[in-house]
Amino acid sequence: xxxxxxxxxxxxxxxxxxxxxxxxxxxxxxxxxxxxxxxxxxxxxxxxxxxxxxxxxxxxxxxxxxxxxxxxxxxxxxxxxxxxxxx
Amino acid sequence: xxxxxxxxxxxxxxxxxxxxxxxxxxxxxxxxxxxxxxxxxxxxxxxxxxxxxxxxxxxxxxxxxxxxxxxxxxxxxxxxxxxxxxxxxxxxxxxxxxxxxxxxxxxxxxxxxxxxxxxxxxxxxxxxxxxxxxxxxxxxxxxxxxxxxxxxxxxxxxxxxxxxxxxxxxxxxxxxxxxxxxxxxxxxxxxxxxxxxxxxxxxxxxxxxxxxxxxxxxxxxxxxxxxxxxxxxxxxxxxxxxxxxxxxxxxxxxxxxxxxxxxxxxxxxxxxxxxxxxxxxxxxxx
Numbered sequence: 001x002x003x004x005x006x007x008x009x010x011x012x013x014x015x016x017x018x019x020x021x022x023x024x025x026x027x028x029x030x031x032x033x034x035x036x037x038x039x040x041x042x043x044x045x046x047x048x049x050x051x052x053x054x055x056x057x058x059x060x061x062x063x064x065x066x067x068x069x070x071x072x073x074x075x076x077x078x079x080x081x082x083x084x085x086x087x
Numbered sequence: 088x089x090x091x092x093x094x095x096x097x098x099x100x101x102x103x104x105x106x107x108x109x110x111x112x113x114x115x116x117x118x119x120x121x122x123x124x125x126x127x128x129x130x131x132x133x134x135x136x137x138x139x140x141x142x143x144x145x146x147x148x149x150x151x152x153x154x155x156x157x158x159x160x161x162x163x164x165x166x167x168x169x170x171x172x173x174x175x176x177x178x179x180x181x182x183x184x185x186x187x188x189x190x191x192x193x194x195x196x197x198x199x200x201x202x203x204x205x206x207x208x209x210x211x212x213x214x215x216x217x218x219x220x221x222x223x224x225x226x227x228x229x230x231x232x233x234x235x236x237x238x239x240x241x242x243x244x245x246x247x248x249x250x251x252x253x254x255x256x257x258x259x260x261x262x263x264x265x266x267x268x269x270x271x272x273x274x275x276x277x278x279x280x281x282x283x284x285x286x287x288x289x290x291x292x293x294x295x296x297x298x299x300x301x302x303x304x305x306x307x308x309x310x311x312x313x314x315x316x317x318x319x320x321x322x323x324x325x326x327x328x329x330x331x332x333x334x335x336x337x338x339x340x341x342x343x344x345x346x347x348x349x350x351x352x353x354x355x356x357x358x359x360x361x362x363x364x365x366x367x368x369x370x371x372x373x
Contacts (some may be wrong), residue, residue, distance in 0.1 A: 009107025021116075024109030026288040053157050054113075074162070076362050077113070078253065082162065 001025035002054060015043055027079030036062045037086050040069050059087065090134070092344065097129035114355065137347050140364040143338055144331040147275070147350050148291050151282045154354040155265045155361070156293035163361035164189045166368075167298045172238050175312060177368030179235035184250040185360065186228045187259045197266035205274070205333055215322055227322070232317040237311035258354040271337055275346045275352045278330030283357065284319045285327050300336065 004021040011018055011026040013033060020026040036045055042064040050056035057074035070087040103111035104123065119132055119314045121304050140145040159371055193209045200206060219226035225233075232242050250258065262363075264276045282288070286298040300320070302312050 002116060002121065004112060004116045005102075005123045005215040006104035006115050006121075007107035008105060008114045013293060020107065022104075022107045022112035076253075076366060077359050079109075080366075082362070082365065 001029055001050065024077070024079045028075045031075070031079060031081050032060075032073055032084075035073070035081060036064070036069060036071065039071070040064060040067075055085075057083065058078070090130070093134045093137075094126065097126045097133055100129060102124045107234055110355075112149060114351075118351075131160060137344060139347070142341065142369060143346070144328075144335045146347070147279055147331055147334070148282060149317060150350050150354050151267045151279055152288065152292045154358055155283060156167070156295060160293075160295050161358060161361055163365050164295055164297065165303070166365065168295065169302070170312075170331045173303075173368040173371035174364075175238055176371040177364040177366070179231055179238075179240055180248050180367050181250060181360070181364045182231055183228070183235075183245045184254055184258060186216060186231065188261055189277065192261055192265040192273055196270045196273050196277075199270035199273075199297060202333075202337060205337065208329060208333055211265070212326070215326075227315075227318055230311070230318050233311040234309070234315040239311035251363045251367055253366065254358050257360045257363070260352070260356055268349070269342060269345070270344055271334060272331060272346055274334050275349045278327060279350050280351050281330065284325050285321050299308035353364045 002021060002025055004025075007021045009015075009020045009022050009026055011014065011020060011023075011030070013030055015024075018029075020029065031046075033045055035043070036048075045062050045064045047063045049061045051059050052060060052073075053062070057072055059072055060070070062069045062071070070086055072087055074081065074083040076082050098113060100111055101123075104115055118136065119129065124132070155164060163174075170178070190213055193213050197206050197209045214220060214226070216227045232245060235245055236242070244248055249255075265273045268276075282291075285291075285302070286296055288296055297320070299317055301337055302308055303320070305313075317371050334346065
């Protein structure tokens with residue numbers, strides 16, 4: 001999520017074990033995946049490209065079930081979603 | 088804090104960071120950078136970050152401005168430039184609890200100090216924030232309640248609505264500082280926050296003020312909203328800087344680093360608390 005190398009926090013996302021820098025980034029990522037799946041009625045997200053940071057918010061492209069979905073997301077400091085909308 | 092103290096602090100941060108503890112990692116990301124560095128290098132960075140060059144007041148102002156007003160401005164500040172009803176709703180419901188705690192912190196400072204200038208300052212503070220000077224000059228808290236009423240939130244709703252979890256967590260910390268720490272640390276924790284609404288914040292490095300001052304003359308906003316914003320805008324101009332003058336005047340070399348650590352923590356909690364107002368605004372109309 002933020003490319004920081006300070007911490008090592010492992011978490012499971014859709015059955016896949018993933019490394020994050022901290023528990024807040026893990027929570028943010030999982031909330032984002034859930035929001036993308038819900039917005040597209042997808043059962044899973046195949047890939048995700050993330051650009052931006054916590055201050056500006058992030059512009060992302062998700063791929064799943066043969067299509068792409070571009071969106072903006074910004075988080076509260078606890079990793080819950082402040083703003084999520086299609087681009 | 089001597090070099091040994093900075094080394095212990097850096098060890099603490101590195102250990103907490105490696106364990107993936109979010110608050111510490113986010114602090115390191117923000118203030119030090121994204122790449123992990125060894126504890127000895129972090130110790131040097133921290134000692135530079137805590138260097139006031141003899142200007143504690145300016146150092147405190149810079150910490151508030153960098154956290155809330157720049158890189159980039161806080162989402163609540165952006166929303167406050169032209170606040171809608173949901174923003175005001177979130178403001179009123181969370182800030183009521185903030186002010187209820189605020190008066191307790193001010194009283195705690197008074198109970199612990201023998202400095203007359205500090206006691207007089209806090210008396211003025213309690214009167215303006217909580218008691219009011221006269222019926223024609225109501226307190227900031229009373230103006231907040233009236234602002235809520237102007238958008239249809241009754242006082243009973245304000246008083247009976249519990250703070251959001253994030254607000255409660257922030258208030259607990261401010262309460263703990265007031266109960267357990269030196270009165271000067273409590274002053275730093277509370278009065279750094281008041282800088283947020285200082286109308287001269289642009290002269291201190293911000294691109295924005297707390298809100299667009301044109302609002303004060305804009306009839307599309309209820310009069311109670313403009314009265315609340317105007318009071319804070321006028322009062323906090325000198326009020327917040329007076330507090331920093333007192334902190335600088337009474338701070339000793341032994342206390343300075345502790346005061347600075349409190350400032351780092353209090354601006355971080357302010358960030359969370361302002362987010363909590365936004366979170367509450369989401370439930371407007373529900």
